[in-house]
Amino acid sequence: MNDLTELKRFVVAHAISQGLPADHYAALLDRVTTDAGDEPGSWPYEWIRAGDEWDAAGQTALAAQYYTMGRFPYVDGPGRKRALVRGLDAFDRWRRGVPGLEPVVVEVGGVPVRVWAAGLSAERPRPLLVMTGGIVSPKEQWAAVLPQIASFGMAGVVADLPGVGESPLRYGSDAWTLFPAILDALEDRARVSETYLLALSFSGHAAITAALRDPRVRGVVGNGPPIHDFFTDAAWQARVPKITRDTLAHLVGVPPEAVFAHVRDWALRDADLAALTVPLAAVTARRDEIIPPGDVERLKRHVRDLRLVEHDDVHGAPSHLAETRVWSLLAVQRMRPDADPEVIAALTSALEDARTGAGR
CATH class of the missing domain: 1.20.1160 (Paired amphipathic helix 2 (pah2 repeat))
Incomplete structure (x- = not known):
């Protein structure tokens, strides 16, 4: 309870x-x-x-x-x-009242999984943005952004992290395989060789892993991803909120008291971070009660192309919602070699407004 x-x-x-x-x-x-x-x-x-x-x-x-x-x-x-x-x-x-927003079923390890998509086209395939939430937020919390992604000249998909929402998958160290499965399923309706991942919270860990293993991923944007110390630091784990520990335990299928031992081997090594060849942009929070500060420091030390925004906030930076949302979408566009300059200009202006409070 x-x-x-x-x-x-x-x-x-x-x-x-x-x-x-x-x-x-x-x-x-x-x-x-x-x-x-x-x-x-x-x-x-x-x-x-x-x-x-x-x-x-x-x-x-x-x-x-x-x-x-x-x-x-x-x-x-x-x-x-x-x-x-x-x-x-x-x-x-x-x-059903939003033109172009459609369900798509993809096979992940032989298991059918429903995602929401927009901007798909066999005649005019576009670069792809895949968005995922964390361990407590299903895809329906984020799918309303899909029409905006399509307006940027991209195809967009929003998916559940394994085990979240209606996903029938078990959350495990192989959660990253969700992303290649989506790309495989959409290769005839999107330019999946130009894929970007916008992955919130825990799904950021899976997205970074996917970027290390699938060359079709050209950039990752995260918000408070666990990297290493979250999985290994027992002193920090003792401080992690009960709701986070219990949810993680539920998703991986072990008792709460065993969950941190279960996920210990999930930690990304310094060599993994150094091997990341695509840009990584991340939102971080100085008062994050879930992700330890050591994880942010590891990103700073080892990721070769790192773009950070740091907020004086708690996990997910909810008090900086408008700024975080626009910054994340702008980060994706700045990673794209063929992004529309007008889209970048519009998002840059929106970010300035959000930072001054006009966009909140």
Whole structure:
């Protein structure tokens, strides 16, 4: 069972990342008195009830966000399962009204996995951007960005990290194979030899690994990725929030007390970082409660083409949402040799606005 105080604190960062104003969810959180079950006052029930109200009001996209929060941080029973199913249904209904936003099923190790895509074309294949969330955020939290990616002259895909959301995969050290599988599936509808990965939180670790092993990956943008010390530093691991430890344990399929021993061998070595030949851009947070500062220092010491933005913030930099979003999209465009100068200029201007507060 999740610690309710910790659960409420962490979900606020995700609500902010989805652009939900505090007056939308503050009263809802006050009504939540228990993590477990699916009765009034429980975590899933209250988020689902609010989602139903938005859905009835015709706000399908907003309803999907509320349902998605109801399954946060992962499905552990009937209530959160109900929230996940409703969230998937609401998002699917919303995306049907968005031209070009489509589901695609890819085979990952023989297992069918659904992703969301936009900008795919057999006649005019475009460079590809693949976006993934972390261990607690499913693809439906991020897929609304796909039409914007398509407007940049790219094809875009948003996928779940293995085990997250509706993904049937088990999260493991082979999570990086998700990316080559997506590229293989789309090679007739996108220029997969020019692929960029925008990978948030834990999926950044998988994205860097994929870039080391698949030459079709031409650049990686991350936000708070674990690198080495997160996997090996026992003193730091003792400080990692319970919700993070328990979610990671759930995804990899081991008891919480065994999870750090299980993932210890996942650490990227200094030689791995030095071998990275493509640019890596990363958002980091000085008060990150999940990723140790040593991981950022390793990137600085060993990655040959590193582009960092550092915020005085917690994991994911939720208080710098507007700036982080634009900076990440701009970082992708600056990695592309054939990016549209007008797109870069527009994103640069938007970044300046975000940094001065005009874009928030």
